[in-house]
Amino acid sequence: MNYLLLLRGINVGGNHKVPMANLRDLLMAAGFASVRSYINSGNLFFTSDRSTAECSHLVAQVLTRNFDFSIDFRLLTQSEFLADLVQAPDWWGADDTLRHNALFKLNTYDDAHDSWLTGHITTDYDQVLITHNVIFWTSTLRTHFSRSFYSKIMGTPFYQQTSARNYKTTNKLKQILEESND
Structure with a gap:
């Protein structure tokens, strides 16, 4: 299934820096495939056979374990977004x-x-x-x-x-x- 991950409040005014290349690598290491990003403001795409709930849980773990600030997000399936x-x-x-x-x-x-x-x-x-x-x-x-x-x-x-x-x-x-x- 194709997913869109939207992050809030990152890379704005030099605060809460989240390098997209690093985040793509972290998401791939968590088991997501075809991870890519669009611009630097927290728009990421990936595929997974896992349910939305499972993917959301994994994303939350990746963000919590790798960044020392809270990052709120929304994960949408392609069909939900469209x-x-x-x-x-x-x-x-x-x-x-x-x-x-x-x-x-x-x-x-x-x-x-x-x-x-x-x-x-x-x-x-x-x-x-x-x-x-x-x-x-x-x-x-x-x-x-x-x-x-x-x-x-x-x-x-x-x-x-x-x-x-x-x-x-x-x-x-x-x-x-x-x-x-x-």
Whole structure:
């Protein structure tokens, strides 16, 4: 089975350094195959015959044993990831003057955040669609950004339990996963 591993908060501003080459080697040593990464922000792909739960447990062990800081993550099967992306709304990514992010729900994500979020977004400046694993979010980019709810989520428990990828990166992850079937 093909998997996508999304890490949060690594290699940002020189903090929590996780060299992708080292992590790829560690994952291969743990028994995963065809391990590769995309950019330096914690997007990894691998294959395994193990269940998602078993793979997630092994990933947690690798991260805990080899890094002296906590790394939250989400492991998705190819079919889970692609099923969520099919649900992306038409407005997500449509306007280049807006900010388009996919916030992936990490293993620590509290589902109560879904209703909290829908109760707080500012519909004049934010559009949100929540799926099982992903929150598609479009907000203002520069003009009136401070009025968007997206500008207010940094540092909140909600934001700490998600890992954001922009529209371009999310589509590149999709392309890589689709090519792994070829």
